[in-house]
Amino acid sequence: MNEPIPLQVDDTELALLTDLYQLTMTQAYWKEDMHAPATFSLFFRRLPPTRRFMLACGQQHAAALLSRLRFGDEAIKRLAGTELFEDGFLDWLADWRFEGDIHALPEGTPVFANEPLLEVDAPISQAQLLESLVMNLVQVETVLASKAVRLVMAARGRPVVDFGMRRMHGVDAAVRGVRAYRTAGLAGTSNVLGGLRHDLALNGTMAHSYILAHDDEDDAFRAFARHYPGTTLLVDTHDTLDGVRKVIDLMHKAPELGVKAIRLDSGDLGELAKGARALLDEAGLEEITIVASSGLDEVQIDALLEDGAPIDAFGVGTQMGVSADAPVIDLSYKLVEYAGEPRVKHSPGKINLPCRKQLYRRLDDQGQYAGDVIALRDESIEDGEALLRPLVQAGQLNDDEMARASEARERVADALARFPDDVRHLEEGESDYPVELGPGLERLQSSF
Amino acid sequence: MNEPIPLQVDDTELALLTDLYQLTMTQAYWKEDMHAPATFSLFFRRLPPTRRFMLACGQQHAAALLSRLRFGDEAIKRLAGTELFEDGFLDWLADWRFEGDIHALPEGTPVFANEPLLEVDAPISQAQLLESLVMNLVQVETVLASKAVRLVMAARGRPVVDFGMRRMHGVDAAVRGVRAYRTAGLAGTSNVLGGLRHDLALNGTMAHSYILAHDDEDDAFRAFARHYPGTTLLVDTHDTLDGVRKVIDLMHKAPELGVKAIRLDSGDLGELAKGARALLDEAGLEEITIVASSGLDEVQIDALLEDGAPIDAFGVGTQMGVSADAPVIDLSYKLVEYAGEPRVKHSPGKINLPCRKQLYRRLDDQGQYAGDVIALRDESIEDGEALLRPLVQAGQLNDDEMARASEARERVADALARFPDDVRHLEEGESDYPVELGPGLERLQSSF
Structure with a gap:
């Protein structure tokens, strides 16, 4: 290539940093007039063998970018060039913006398999479009923080x-x-x-x-x-x-x-x-x-x-x-609810937890963590702190929650001291730290 | 952090994407008036166990960025804020630009241990400053191309x-x-x-x-x-x-x-x-x-x-x-010549080849690759194609050589067909493909 090589991705191009099917599926939703509310949940199914927990990181950065994501004129022109999209859809895309909610763990929260790091509630034609970018943004910081x-x-x-x-x-x-x-x-x-x-x-x-x-x-x-x-x-x-x-x-x-x-x-x-x-x-x-x-x-x-x-x-x-022993986590962004109904893919041997959720971390009398509960967002778990916080509401960044990112370093130090010893061990193996389902989620999950 | 999070790195900041010691060493060279010509060589010492060759990639992108690297006003201001640098040095840095030569393998060239991917010839106060950035830029593309x-x-x-x-x-x-x-x-x-x-x-x-x-x-x-x-x-x-x-x-x-x-x-x-x-x-x-x-x-x-x-x-x-089985290569950017003299670090068990070099790939009568020769840049090896090409000359991009990047895909396909079978095998293990030193380099190397 002899043309100048652009160094970076600017704001006007960022919306194009996605997988093609997000755009073709969104055009399909648009054509089918499917704009009902959806919830997508970001989680990983398994810890790498050499990790006993991951440190969730990058959610604030992702939220800041996603809340201002736009398809600029140049981006629309380039999409038109692919000849995959109708003019009406491209017009709709030019006006597209994220108007939904994002709940996320504060950065620096230790997290275990199947626990939600982040959930997006929005019309499916908005929430679907965030998938690839939010995964890319959260993946790298989470992988690097968890190694460091x-x-x-x-x-x-x-x-x-x-x-x-x-x-x-x-x-x-x-x-x-x-x-x-x-x-x-x-x-x-x-x-x-x-x-x-x-x-x-x-x-x-x-x-x-x-x-x-x-x-x-x-x-x-x-x-x-x-x-x-x-x-x-x-x-x-x-x-x-x-x-x-x-x-x-x-x-x-x-x-x-x-x-x-x-x-x-x-x-x-x-x-x-x-x-x-x-x-x-x-x-x-x-x-x-x-x-x-x-x-x-x-x-x-x-x-x-x-x-x-x-x-x-x-x-x-x-x-x-590069987090050489575990350069990637098996991060998924899955549709868990659509139009008020639980949705779940049936995968033999895999857990898929339906519906919008909340993650609770329970403290014992000594201020040590006693266990986590993955619950439906609407069921309340006693004695547990609700960890998912509203980062974006109706498309707007929540400044108070964003400011909490500055406490991430202290949060890690504080949280690590509260876990049982075996969560902090460096050798391969799983800790005995209990992660359970809330009664409401347990009931729903077993009905599928 | 509540401030807006910048998305990326723009041209005015790119020069700051370096390791601090590159700047403190360069200030030391400046204070000592050390601006003699140096050659740094980019190579890796070992192939990952699951690679029989690497595919050199990213050199053209790196050369394009390095040839226009500048310390802009904002960058100088931020460096001043560290209180590590003298005003005179910062003035010098504001006028700094790369005026040297970069020789590199064409993108898509299969490469083996100890072979130079790229060499920089410039006053040491210029060549030193490129180290961290050129490694970052070449590393990621080479790792990903070699996996793909x-x-x-x-x-x-x-x-x-x-x-x-x-x-x-x-x-x-x-x-x-x-x-x-x-x-x-x-x-x-x-x-x-x-x-x-x-x-x-x-x-x-x-x-x-x-x-x-x-x-x-x-x-x-x-x-x-x-x-x-x-x-x-x-x-x-x-x-x-x-x-x-x-x-x-x-x-x-x-x-x-x-x-x-x-x-x-x-x-x-x-x-x-x-x-x-x-x-x-x-x-x-x-x-x-x-x-x-x-x-x-x-x-x-x-x-x-x-x-x-x-x-x-x-x-x-x-x-x-992420090239999960080999997410990183052991890439080094080493001083090999300074002020016309060979320079080499003595490391037990490691090969460090002094002086500016050229890499030759020899063809047999059937047009198959017969072996590589790492030679001094000034010694000529018969029957071998000289692979390192001048990408940047006196700080200016060589357009003809840059244009050759567009042939990288065809170069890979052509080159792979010319190697002995065992270079293309997927299982762990080394190939028998011969990589030798030219007589001049051999003589010089054994004298250290």
């Missing part, structure tokens, strides 16, 4: 910093990922735009290329520490412990540079951290901390700390940036 | 259509993914914006929600087929073979609707396809084809066809959309 929180748990209070921008799936994932990381509890990110936009501290050290561009490692260390007093020096370009000795030498000659940390980025991180710590301590440089990076995931971090590795902070990238 | 081509190979000439937009990692991956899919040889996509922008045929059928919103399946089939004569009907909402019988009934009553295909989306696809085929053939509807979808990957497609499943086309989504 495992790294935070594995690090046991030590800071975890995102170094993964370069290996994430494109520009949007890289920028919006930082939103998910902030919610999950990461301490910082190397991603400048992501961090600035989503208010997460910027962190950075130095790369091997900087060392290699200098005549020797000493020169590179000295120059960089002079430019950035209190910096972190990367010590593994040639020989890690030799690099540590050079840092010690530099600090003895020029203590005013106040090198704050060293970074290990290759080799046996546990052994090298022990060796480096011993050298630094012998030299009276107990205040210099050790940062480790190099393809780390939560299993490796857990093993390093279990083994007593004296590592003070972790930089993580590749594995977290 | 396996599905194409598994389908043995049958059309493979992308249904995966909803489960890809964000907006950019979803749109740009279609570019990679076109290169890899997919027949179509359900992704409207992706298909329109990147010139891949749009495909779509119908969803279970459409069936469920009607009073019964017959009504839904009849209505949809009337709206879209020659359409594909989804037959598995209730009972697959029962759904097929309803299609047969419809076609007997209203043959003018010309239903073209049925889609199976759940259950034992092989058995159901055989059952459906038998019913259709008995009814004299041999012309109705069978489309299968439902979490398919290349291993399942291969097994279905090996077992004789009468499936005519495949819709694939989740597994392909």
Whole structure:
């Protein structure tokens, strides 16, 4: 292609980021005059084997975009070019806007299989059209937040910093990922735009290329520490412990540079951290901390700390940036109610819960979570907090609920402490945390 | 966050999509007056276990963006706000532009471990700044194209259509993914914006929600087929073979609707396809084809066809959309030459090839590929085609080379036919395809 390649998707094009059948089905609804109210529910059927919960994330971002979704002139023209759509339908589409309701879990809510993350109530000709986009928007943040929180748990209070921008799936994932990381509890990110936009501290050290561009490692260390007093020096370009000795030498000659940390980025991180710590301590440089990076995931971090590795902070990238062990969840957006009637697909071996719903999380006397109840939206469950909140009402964003997204990070930390231990375990396997159906939903479900 | 959430990244912000250390190192180069020419090489050290080659993709898109990368006023203001940068450096950055050269493999070139996908020659203060962005841009398209081509190979000439937009990692991956899919040889996509922008045929059928919103399946089939004569009907909402019988009934009553295909989306696809085929053939509807979808990957497609499943086309989504078995490659952008001298990091057990390079692919007498040679850019290898081409020269896009991106799809098909069989095998394992070093590089490499 020789034409300029557009960088991004702007507001006028976003409505076209959908699957073709959403548009052809909507045209069919339009032709059949089917505009009765529908409810679609967003949920996943199964946790990935290496997840004991997911962290719902991205719903606020999705709601903000969906509430202003429009088919602009250019979009209508491009649809006309496909010759699949009638003029009358395209006119209707030019006036289309979302006028329904969206209920969603607050961002940062831990969620289990079959629980609704989000429900859309609207004429079917509106609700159907949101499907592909809402799934794309919620999927990526939920997948990334759910991976990142495992790294935070594995690090046991030590800071975890995102170094993964370069290996994430494109520009949007890289920028919006930082939103998910902030919610999950990461301490910082190397991603400048992501961090600035989503208010997460910027962190950075130095790369091997900087060392290699200098005549020797000493020169590179000295120059960089002079430019950035209190910096972190990367010590593994040639020989890690030799690099540590050079840092010690530099600090003895020029203590005013106040090198704050060293970074290990290759080799046996546990052994090298022990060796480096011993050298630094012998030299009276107990205040210099050790940062480790190099393809780390939560299993490796857990093993390093279990083994007593004296590592003070972790930089993580590749594995977290694509959630390598579980890069996708089995997210579904299913019609559950139409024209006031429950609707459900009969799938052998699959649970499909009909009707609009509410999710309750019950507390015990000690303030710990005792279990979840998936209920009909109209049945009230005692002792449980109703988690799905109205984000969009009659097409308008609910500002109070949107503002709650800023509490997402605190919500995660608070919620995790309230779950039984086995929900937080990192190893494969399911927790015993109970998720039940409310009596009304149970009765309805068994009647199908 | 209550503020409006920006949808995407525009041109004025793109330069901020980088890792912080690229900017702090560049400020250090600026302070040290280090502007000597450098070469950085983009390559991966290892193929994922389930890949026998990768399909290089995204280089043209990256080159187009990098050649126009600027730090706009707003970007400079935001960097100033971090208090990490001096005014003099920010002034220099406001005038910064890429004035170097980029050599790259044409998109759609199969590539193996340690082979350069792309090399940047520029003052180090320019080349360093491209690292994070070029990796992000090339990574996602290369990962997705490399997965998609396996599905194409598994389908043995049958059309493979992308249904995966909803489960890809964000907006950019979803749109740009279609570019990679076109290169890899997919027949179509359900992704409207992706298909329109990147010139891949749009495909779509119908969803279970459409069936469920009607009073019964017959009504839904009849209505949809009337709206879209020659359409594909989804037959598995209730009972697959029962759904097929309803299609047969419809076609007997209203043959003018010309239903073209049925889609199976759940259950034992092989058995159901055989059952459906038998019913259709008995009814004299041999012309109705069978489309299968439902979490398919290349291993399942291969097994279905090996077992004789009468499936005519495949819709694939989740597994392909995140390249679930290999969502990331170990891509590196390494300094290999600075100020005319080779530079190399010494990493035990890792190969680091110094100096600017060229990649040659040798043909045998039958026009088959005989092996690759990674050589110094200045040494000439006989009988081999030099694959790295000048995409950007002195900061300007080379239009002739950019135009070659439009041949990427044909390039893939042609190249795959020229490799030994074992390069195309789908099972885990390495091929025997030889990748060697040129004599000059071999000599230089052994001297380190």
